[in-house]
Amino acid sequence: MLDSLPLILSFLMAGVPPTVLATVGGIALTVVLSAVAGLALVSRHRAVRAVSRVYVEFFRGTSEVVQLFWIFFVLPALVGYQIIPLGAGILVLGLNHGAYGAEIVRGAVRAVPRAQHEGAVALSLSPWDRMRRVVLPQAVVEMLPPFTNLFIQLLKSTALLSLVVVDEVVRRGQLLVPNLGVGEKLTIYLVELVIYLVLALLITAGMRLLERRAAARVGRVPATGVAT
Amino acid sequence: MTGGWDWAYAVEILPALWRGLQVTLLATLLGSLLAFGLGLVFAVVQRNRVAVLHRVVWAFVQFWRSTPLLVQAYVIYQVLPDVGITLGSLAAGVLALGLHYACYTSEVYRAGIEAVPPGQWEAAAALSLPRSRVWLAVVLPQAVPRVLPALGNYVISMFKEVPLLLAIGLVEVVTVARQLSAESFRPVEPLTLAGILFLLISYPASVVVRRLERRTGAR
């Protein structure tokens, strides 16, 4: 069984770049959408809140697999144009996790004590300065741990891209399974799981670094605890 | 051309989609029950004093929740038969869901258990209650109601993840939608309706959970 391990490893590792690309691209889009939609959710304008709320509930309410298939199969039928699978994947990962991230941003902004808003009001800071200079820097500290979890969810979701034939880790595993002996299946899947575990640990480590920095900026010791 | 929306076709396929959705709901229900039970076991074991056991469970939980459910489903559906355990799509899917989500529910229970004031444990000890009674009569009745909203949220998440079990041949609603669009060459109606069905169930469910959250949070 171990004879084929090098082969399995090299074959699956070739799927890591697409997986990483989808994860990084998805995270980038998630961060942007979370910030925009999250701040829109705490806007003073009702219409802005409503638009953002529709986005959030729509993407949280429909299944990610459905969203992926919809963009992959339905959209081309409607607009006559096919997005490349990896691009479609990143789009869905970002739109879906951005909706969850928006709620994180909203919750963290609202968790900043009222007294901090009032302190900023008492100094006559404008609403925009209050948000940007006082509330957001404090809210970011609260956001980072849940965002770590969200990014790991996103990493796991990249496996779904194998269903729309993106050549990532799981897809390559599926190509390998029928071509190797019966006993090799477990090895293939274990290698896959370990690849995801390592990527998840990398995300966690990177986010811990950010957490520590953000916590130091507000003069706090970072909370300890397991976040995966 | 396959573009545009065909109402007649949409109405025609609704019964088939509904049958698929019933499978999705069944998998969610069974998966939830497994996740609730198994998660509780994981949580209680992690409070246990047997250090080895508690570490093994902790490591498994961290590992299993960091890796994709899809791969786990493949392992259960394709690898277990090699050791003589052959499961159908539904059974394998439910096992995959239950095991994966037990890793989340165990953390939820753990937080709930830790939120029970230490004085409760001490009072139970002072009354010389046997260990099982401490858990069943004192700790869990206080911990579980508090965590119900969090558990509810995981049920909704699970519901939306059932479609990925199409990869192991479960004929749930998205599989039905894919089959329908393959037969008719019309992907628009089946997949759009599948999405709407998910929204119709998960949105009201999340409103209920949020209300529950507010109630338990207010206490």
Added chain:
Amino acid sequence: MPAEPMIVFEGVHKRFGDSVVLSDLDLAVDPGEHVTLIGPSGSGKTTILRLLMCLERVDAGTIRVGGRYLSHMHRRGELVPADEKHSRDVRRRIGMVFQQFNLFPNMSVLGNLIEAPTRVLGLSRAEATERAAELLDMVGLAEKIDEHPARLSGGQQQRVAIARALAMRPDVLLLDEITSALDPELVAGVLRLLRRIGDTTDITILCVTHEIGFARDFSDRVLMLDGGRVIEDGPPDQLLREPRQPRTKEFLAAVLEGR
């Protein structure tokens, strides 16, 4: 007496849900005057400060600061409720120090002191820093300029908060129970600082406190509030030593007994 008081409340009503907090309140404070508000909790003292800071809005009546409407504004010859921009403009002349300090934890002490002067008053960083250093020197915390607020004691945080309010060069300073959250041994230092500010500036100060001793030698006038109205108004020596109203007598007795 000057023609226009610094602060004027006319017929102000304020309710939260079913409970009336201020009812038909009239109030005038002259420029440079030090006025202390006392009264049982729920009597509306803090609400008066919060209305001045536009943290709450009046339900009826008007508030003027330095001759300008705070709660309202003129638009096409009519008096309409103030919008955010107008309130911010008038409020610029008012500083407030809070019970819980409300320092910004994401900024250093210096950052807290220069944030508003640079962004609201448009001072350069250098000017604002110079002024901040002077103020910190005055409150006795010059060496803490680069420290994090979280690393300061409560008394030190409150002195930074006072410096932060003064950095805006306010005409009016509102003090909301600023010693209530402090350990007893730290109270004296903060009160000493306030006395010095009172003696060396002509800032109008409106102060809510339970420190009766401080109220006696700091204020020009004491107002006793109860049920959303001013029920007694007089110089501290008279009001605090020989109150006329039975409610004032009861309140003072309760406060002194509680110590």
